[in-house]
Amino acid sequence: ERGVSSEKVDRRADRAERNLIAAIQTTDPGAVPIGARAGRGLKRLPSDIYWGGLGVWRIRLFNGSRARYHKTFGRGTDHEVGAEQAPTHGHWNPHLPPPPEGFPHSASLRLERHEAEFLRDQVLQHATGSLLAYLVGQDALWEDVDFPWEHPVVHTAPPALRADLEHARLFSLAMHGAALLYNLMLAERLPSREWIEEYRHELASWSNAVRASADALSKWDRSAYWNTTNGINPRIPLKSRLFADTWIGRVVTASRVRGADLLPVVDDRGARDAIEQRELFLKPYRARLRHREHLERWNGAAGAKALDYRWAITQRFVRDVQQGLGNG
Numbered sequence: 001e002r003g004v005s006s007e008k009v010d011r012r013a014d015r016a017e018r019n020l021i022a023a024i025q026t027t028d029p030g031a032v033p034i035g036a037r038a039g040r041g042l043k044r045l046p047s048d049i050y051w052g053g054l055g056v057w058r059i060r061l062f063n064g065s066r067a068r069y070h071k072t073f074g075r076g077t078d079h080e081v082g083a084e085q086a087p088t089h090g091h092w093n094p095h096l097p098p099p100p101e102g103f104p105h106s107a108s109l110r111l112e113r114h115e116a117e118f119l120r121d122q123v124l125q126h127a128t129g130s131l132l133a134y135l136v137g138q139d140a141l142w143e144d145v146d147f148p149w150e151h152p153v154v155h156t157a158p159p160a161l162r163a164d165l166e167h168a169r170l171f172s173l174a175m176h177g178a179a180l181l182y183n184l185m186l187a188e189r190l191p192s193r194e195w196i197e198e199y200r201h202e203l204a205s206w207s208n209a210v211r212a213s214a215d216a217l218s219k220w221d222r223s224a225y226w227n228t229t230n231g232i233n234p235r236i237p238l239k240s241r242l243f244a245d246t247w248i249g250r251v252v253t254a255s256r257v258r259g260a261d262l263l264p265v266v267d268d269r270g271a272r273d274a275i276e277q278r279e280l281f282l283k284p285y286r287a288r289l290r291h292r293e294h295l296e297r298w299n300g301a302a303g304a305k306a307l308d309y310r311w312a313i314t315q316r317f318v319r320d321v322q323q324g325l326g327n328g
Helices: 006-027 046-056 066-071 113-126 131-136 159-189 193-212 214-219 222-232 238-255 269-282 311-324
Strands: none
Touching: 006 046, 006 066, 046 066, 113 131, 113 311, 131 159, 131 311, 159 193, 159 214, 159 222, 159 238, 159 269, 193 214, 193 238, 214 238, 222 238, 238 269
């Protein structure tokens, strides 16, 4: 509408987005938008992070990248961009709520009711069968929990969703040991007596947790797990799957020995070699176990927490929607 050429849109959009981050901080002091800490030094903008999700939830109807979208500005017709990139009904969802009064000079991350209803409806329609959709469809808030399978309403979820959560729980439990062992190996290479003792203690606690779920692990249908996972992301590297399968196999075998702990797995030469080869595959020139200069930059924890599938973000999103709906 302002007649900005496509060549200038990138710069205008970048500046507008950075100004919006500052406006949110001023208008909504309790909010922590992406870029709040980095300020003007922010390298990756929120729109870059959310672009894919906006498409999945059909908030964004344009099928191309942000750069491709910016090139549509200043063009005479959608035909010039390509019919597949420019739906005849527009680039954005026609039910998208209008900008609030004062936007973009003032803005808040708090959702108004009509905004929360729009987001809820998009999730329910385009994330069918997911835990996110199930939780957004609930009417009540809950106390924060550390993992999705600890949610108080999970036991009432559909059977397929409960099965997915059990897959997620068992995978997280088993693979947590590999993450802890990797950090123990770093502590030993440094060496740091304090961190060695810390990770030995963490691995002992993990061993107890595995023993508590030994029956579930022994009955776990890992083929069903991988079928589900590959259905979501068919591009999982074969080496990643082989590493995970081998490690989980070691854990399951050790857990079947009644009364024994899993610490022999931790000291197994084959397990340690596999973890070192895994790091070398992922970052050959930055592998801490092979390169002293990168080891010395280690701060004592590298992916040491149990996998939670970005649950904290999901939990916050659901809470924001529920509060916007007036449920909290």
